[in-house]
Amino acid sequence: DQQVKQNSPSLSVQEGRISILNCDYTNSMFDYFLWYKKYPAEGPTFLISISSIKDKNEDGRFTVFLNKSAKHLSLHIVPSQPGDSAVYFCAASEGYSGGSNYKLTFGKGTLLTVNP
Amino acid sequence: EADIYQTPRYLVIGTGKKITLECSQTMGHDKMYWYQQDPGMELHLIHYSYGVNSTEKGDLSSESTVSRIRTEHFPLTLESARPSHTSQYLCASSEWGTVPDEQYFGPGTRLTVT
Numbered sequence: 001d002q003q004v005k006q007n008s009p010s011l012s013v014q015e016g017r018i019s020i021l022n023c024d025y026t027n028s029m030f031d032y033f034l035w036y037k038k039y040p041a042e043g044p045t046f047l048i049s050i051s052s053i054k055d056k057n058e059d060g061r062f063t064v065f066l067n068k069s070a071k072h073l074s075l076h077i078v079p080s081q082p083g084d085s086a087v088y089f090c091a092a093s094e095g096y097s098g099g100s101n102y103k104l105t106f107g108k109g110t111l112l113t114v115n116p
Numbered sequence: 117e118a119d120i121y122q123t124p125r126y127l128v129i130g131t132g133k134k135i136t137l138e139c140s141q142t143m144g145h146d147k148m149y150w151y152q153q154d155p156g157m158e159l160h161l162i163h164y165s166y167g168v169n170s171t172e173k174g175d176l177s178s179e180s181t182v183s184r185i186r187t188e189h190f191p192l193t194l195e196s197a198r199p200s201h202t203s204q205y206l207c208a209s210s211e212w213g214t215v216p217d218e219q220y221f222g223p224g225t226r227l228t229v230t
Contacts, residue, residue, distance in 0.1 A: 002158070009156065032216035043120075043206055043221030044159075051216070089159070093216055103175070104217060106159040 003027045004092050006107035014115055019077040021110050023090030026071065031095030034104065035064060035075050038087045047088075048075070052095075080114045087111050119143055122207050122222035129197055130230055137192045137225045139207030146212040148190040149219060152176060153204045165190055166212070197229045 005024045013019045023033070031052045036044035050057040050064045050073065057064050063076045077084055090107040119142040129135055141148065146167045151159040151174075161174030165184040179201070180194050190209075194201055204226050208219040 004158070034216055034218070036221075041125075041223065043122075043208070043223050045221065046218050049216050049218070095215075103161060103164070104159075104219060105175075108156060108158045 001026070002107075003030075004090055004105050004107040006088075006090055006110050008110050009108070010111040010113070012113045012115060013080050015082055016079045019075075019080045019084065019112055019114065021075040021077075021088050021090075021112065023073045023075075023107055024071060025073075025092050027092070027094075027105070028071070029094045030092040030105075032093045033064070033066060033073050034091045034093075035062075036089040036091060036106075037084075038089060038109070044089055077112075080112075082114045082116050085112055085114050120207060120209055120220050120222040122205075122225050124225060125223060126226050126228075128228045128230060131196075131198055133197050135194050135197055135227070137205055137207075137227070139190045139192070139222055140188050141190075141207075141209040141220070141222075142188060143209060143211075143220070144187065145209035145220075146187065147210045147217070147219075148184065149208040149210075150174070150180075150182060150190070150192050151206040151208065152178065153206060153224075155204075159206060163192065197227075199229045202227060202229050 034049040035047040038044040066073045087109040089109045091104040123138045150163040160176035162178040163182040207222040210219045
């Protein structure tokens, strides 16, 4: 059963416009959410994260919004640039619990294409 | 810049061969992970380690085995490769105690078993 869902396999936007990537989750025990970006033939790289005690986290052009009641988060990229074209993975983990691990559960990813 | 390396980057091998995928990191991270990913699918955790001589199986059952004799080295071995093992294998590492667990990934090994 997939606990982290990215229902849009792909998204295409024009350069300069906003890109909105969505992610839904089912496990109410998730406390941390991360976004990774992956270029072809490279490993994923960490982009931005958010804790469940927040509803927004911003880093430059990237903002992640969390709606805990809806078990939904989204990544906004403004303005989008052609170099942002990549696969974006949403990941989630449960919180710290006395030495427990922080295993990440990943979604299937969304391929973002930013057209010049 | 994360320093985590995987070799080989691409491997095509016949059924029944023994293979070892190498993963090394120079960041002194205690935690290391192996993920398996098929195209268009999520990353599945197959093995993890929290330090030397510590290894655990992940959420996805795998016929591979791992070892952690040195902090910086976390190789994955398949004793007898099969076509069903064809996939991309990603190694990652992270620092103990960081929240959330920001994992640094290597470039991956794309394995094809014929």
